[in-house]
Amino acid sequence: MYTVQKDDGLYYIASVVFSYLVVYEDIQLVNGIPNANLIEVGQKLWIPLPCSCDRVDGQQALHYAHVVGEGSSVEEIATEFGVSQKTLMDLNGLASAKDLMADKAFDVPLKACTSKIHNDSLDAGLLVPNGAYALTANNCVHCSCNSANNWILQCQPSEKALSSNSTCPSMQCLDSTDDLSLGNTTMTSCSSTMCSYAGYNSQGTILTTLDTNSTCSAPSPSPSLGTDNGGKSHAAKIDMGTFSWTFLATVMSILLSVQRI
Numbered sequence: 382m383y384t385v386q387k388d389d390g391l392y393y394i395a396s397v398v399f400s401y402l403v404v405y406e407d408i409q410l411v412n413g414i415p416n417a418n419l420i421e422v423g424q425k426l427w428i429p430l431p432c433s434c435d436r437v438d439g440q441q442a443l444h445y446a447h448v449v450g451e452g453s454s455v456e457e458i459a460t461e462f463g464v465s466q467k468t469l470m471d472l473n474g475l476a477s478a479k480d481l482m483a484d485k486a487f488d489v490p491l492k493a494c495t496s497k498i499h500n501d502s503l504d505a506g507l508l509v510p511n512g513a514y515a516l517t518a519n520n521c522v523h524c525s526c527n528s529a530n531n532w533i534l535q536c537q538p539s540e541k542a543l544s545s546n547s548t549c550p551s552m553q554c555l556d557s558t559d560d561l562s563l564g565n566t567t568m569t570s571c572s573s574t575m576c577s578y579a580g581y582n583s584q585g586t587i588l589t590t591l592d593t594n595s596t597c598s599a600p601s602p603s604p605s606l607g608t609d610n611g612g613k614s615h616a617a618k619i620d621m622g623t624f625s626w627t628f629l630a631t632v633m634s635i636l637l638s639v640q641r642i
Contacts, residue, residue, distance in 0.1 A: 385424040391417045394426070402430055402446050402486055434493070434508050437468060442490035443510040444472075451483040462489050463511070494526035496534035497590055502580020509534060518581040521549035522563070536578030537564030552576075554589045563589055571597035 383394060391405035391414070409417045411429050420426070433444045447458065455478040459466045466478065472488045475481065491510030498507055504517045507524065511532075514525040516539055523539040526532070542549040552563035554576035561567060561576035568574075572595055579588040 383426045383428050385420050385422055385426060387422050389420065389422075391420060394428070398448075399428060399430065400448055400484055400486060402448070403428060437472070437490040441493045441495065441508065443493050443508050445489045445491050445510070446486045447489040449481060449483050449485050449487045453481070453483065454478065455481050458487065458489065462491060464490060492528075492532070494530075494532050494534040496524075496536075497577055497592070498534075498580040499588060501582075502588060503582065504580060507534070518578075518587055519549070519585065521547075521587065522552075522578055522581075524578065534578075535564070538562075550585055550587050552587045552589060554591050561591070563587070568596075571595060 383398065385394075389398075391408050395401065395403050395405040395408060405417060407429050408414075408426060412426050414420065430446045432446065434442065435444065436442060445462075447462075449458070455466050455469055455475070458464075459469055468490065469475075469487070470478065472490065481487070491513075493508045493510045496507060498505055500506075507515060507517055509515045509524055509526040511526050511528050514523060516523055521539055521542045522536050524534050524536040526534060538549070538552055541547060542552070554561045554563075561574070563576050563578055566573055566575040572593055574591055574593045577590050577592045579590040581587050
């Protein structure tokens with residue numbers, strides 16, 4: 382997000398502030414500005430900077446085009462975004478941290494949350510990095526990523542879906558005995574069940590799924606458990622349910638908000 386300063390114009394913001402990483406027409410479009418020549422001091426603008434989603438060190442990541450500030454260092458950027466200095470230098474082809482140049486685009490890989498979106502969903506592989514959110518399913522669903530949630534994408538009805546004149550479809554988990562809706566969780570003595578987002582289709586239907594996780598520790602096996610007449614120990618199999626995670630990661634155009642752009 383960028384705050385408009387005195388004497389700013391959309392072309393100036395695109396070309397000078399963000400080093401031509403974006404054209405002013407895109408800023409005008411995503412912010413719904415009727416006249417590109419009429420913006421106000423203090424106005425908050427979303428700047429749709431380019432990104433890609435190649436894996437880094439075997440993990441899903443969204444590559445953020447960070448514009449290096451004057452006086453900044455590789456160490457400061459690494460600390461700010463939670464990335465190792467070596468990874469940043471390797472990705473950007475820097476032989477030395479002293480080679481960092483101000484006002485240039487710098488590839489910063491942001492770790493992204495995994496999700497359970499179906500591979501046949503229109504937003505299959507929706508990728509959201511830590512500290513950011515995306516609006517999807519025709520802006521009816523708000524999905525956010527926070528490392529505090531074990532890097533799992535958290536989705537719930539958006540403000541549009543909650544408005545009184547909403548055109549958004551139902552977001553109930555149909556298999557739920559507790560009548561759960563998207564983002565809601567029910568607890569039992571040893572498990573939690575959440576209604577999670579699984580995508581949407583061309584008919585506009587919101588897809589959901591029930592996620593059940595154990596919240597109790599498995600009991601320790603008896604010393605004599607799994608021992609045959611040969612005196613050999615065998616591992617006891619504990620059935621934790623039939624649920625398994627399927628993680629998808631492909632790129633798409635999303636409404637992305639990063640705390641520092």
